[in-house]
Amino acid sequence: MKDDNHLDEIDRKLLRALQQDASLSHAALAExxxxxxxxxxRRIKALEASGVLREAVRLVDPEKVGRGVNVMCQLRMKSHAAGPRQEFEAFLRGRPEVMECHAMSGEWDYLMRVVVADVAGYEHFLMGVVLNHPNVATAASHFALNQVKYTTAMPV
Structure with missing residues (x-):
């Protein structure tokens, strides 16, 4: 598998270019x-095979599809045993509102980024879904006022 230490400059240029526009043809990339x-x-196929390049997607503007409310939600679990954690993580993977979820060290167990249409939609998700999960003890929510920076491009 290629890792950061085994990427040459052409690999890095390819990665930077593809992160800006994944629809570029091989001829355009070559140039x-x-x-x-x-x-x-060949390089792209090798980067895909090694897992350096993952799936190619198109990014959707959340405002334009009615998902303009962005909430960071911290969660504390009732139990830290493997079974309840795995059950909860599987539950979250099936929730389309949850854009990201990270298992955390420190005071909180998880940090989620949730996108919804409005505050009422978030209240329904939090109160009716998340806090009703048997493994969740408590949550703290932080509403994003403005997106100062957002990127999917990994520095390479």
Missing amino acids: LVGASPASCW
């Missing part, structure tokens, strides 16, 4: 990175 289209294709 950008200074390699042949066939070489770009």
